Amino acid sequence: MTFARPDHSSDLDTLPRMPAWVTSARAETLEDVAFLSGAALNHLHVVLGRAEVPQALLRDRLALRAAEACVAFSGRPERAGDLRDAVHLLRPGDLPGPGGETYLAWRRAVERPVSIKALGRALPTLEQGQIATWLDAGQGAPVGRAAMVLEAVFRAAPRAEVAALILAEAALAQALGWDHLVPLLAPGLKRADLRKQGDDLRLASHRAIIPSVIEAARHAADLARRAAHLKAVAPKLRAKGAGDAVEMFLTRDAVTPSALPLPDRAARRLCDRLVDLGAVRELSGRDTFRLYGV
Numbered sequence: 010m011t012f013a014r015p016d017h018s019s020d021l022d023t024l025p026r027m028p029a030w031v032t033s034a035r036a037e038t039l040e041d042v043a044f045l046s047g048a049a050l051n052h053l054h055v056v057l058g059r060a061e062v063p064q065a066l067l068r069d070r071l072a073l074r075a076a077e078a079c080v081a082f083s084g085r086p087e088r089a090g091d092l093r094d095a096v097h098l099l100r101p102g103d104l105p106g107p108g109g110e111t112y113l114a115w116r117r118a119v120e121r122p123v124s125i126k127a128l129g130r131a132l133p134t135l136e137q138g139q140i141a142t143w144l145d146a147g148q149g150a151p152v153g154r155a156a157m158v159l160e161a162v163f164r165a166a167p168r169a170e171v172a173a174l175i176l177a178e179a180a181l182a183q184a185l186g187w188d189h190l191v192p193l194l195a196p197g198l199k200r201a202d203l204r205k206q207g208d209d210l211r212l213a214s215h216r217a218i219i220p221s222v223i224e225a226a227r228h229a230a231d232l233a234r235r236a237a238h239l240k241a242v243a244p245k246l247r248a249k250g251a252g253d254a255v256e257m258f259l260t261r262d263a264v265t266p267s268a269l270p271l272p273d274r275a276a277r278r279l280c281d282r283l284v285d286l287g288a289v290r291e292l293s294g295r296d297t298f299r300l301y302g303v
Contacts, residue, residue, distance in 0.1 A: 072115035075192035151184035197221035
């Protein structure tokens with residue numbers, strides 16, 4: 010039996026939409042750009058408070074975007090698919106490579122509530138005292154605070170792009186009262202922005218926030234619809250362990266069949282079944298070593 014795959018884009022969008030004046034305005038001065046970025050962040054704050062948004066899944070997907078941006082900053086060629094492979098296809102004893110390490114750092118950064126200990130787990134080469142010192146460098150309004158942290162890290166470690174951006178995102182989350190880090194600056198900043206200072210860096214940071222928030226809100230709406238559909242079809246799954254497997258799909262950007270709590274053949278059948286039901290997608294485009302995600 011085959012099932013019609015739902016057109017998620019046509020579903021009723023129950024999440025609030027970004028005001029058009031935020032997405033269409035063209036601001037030049039620091040004050041005007043800061044006003045727009047503040048409005049965008051306020052909108053995202055409301056969206057993130059909605060129960061239907063799969064928070065962990067959204068953060069994991071945004072972590073991939075942030076990692077992709079950091080890899081590009083370093084001049085490496087890996088893109089999202091390469092980074093997924095580097096992490097999800099690791100065998101015991103294998104090393105993920107520079108791109109994979111970057112992706113793992115971002116995944117660890119978004120997994121747990123923001124704290125010095127959690128940031129130390131994401132950035133194991135840094136001492137917790139140093140992390141605390143750099144976070145304390147940020148003062149004032151959220152985006153300005155994040156920019157100050159970014160500048161402080163680069164002043165001490167000019168090539169530490171990943172650490173600087175993760176700590177800046179952590180400062181932003183703390184200033185906004187968010188429990189978890191939500192990557193927004195890294196995907197929006199340009200490589201040249203990372204060497205700016207003072208008002209120039211603050212302006213670049215405010216500019217980066219606006220498109221990143223728009224994209225994050227779009228992802229939130231899309232994932233909310235897809236997660237609702239996955240939950241709706243879950244009762245049709247009869248495999249033992251299917252409930253735990255569904256929970257994994259609701260919290261992770263990508264999953265390999267071998268990672269699911271089922272025997273190998275049963276896991277592959279479950280993934281194929283979920284694809285047929287339109288509840289998950291095959292992400293790699295390969296016939297073997299496949300990756301699946303909502």
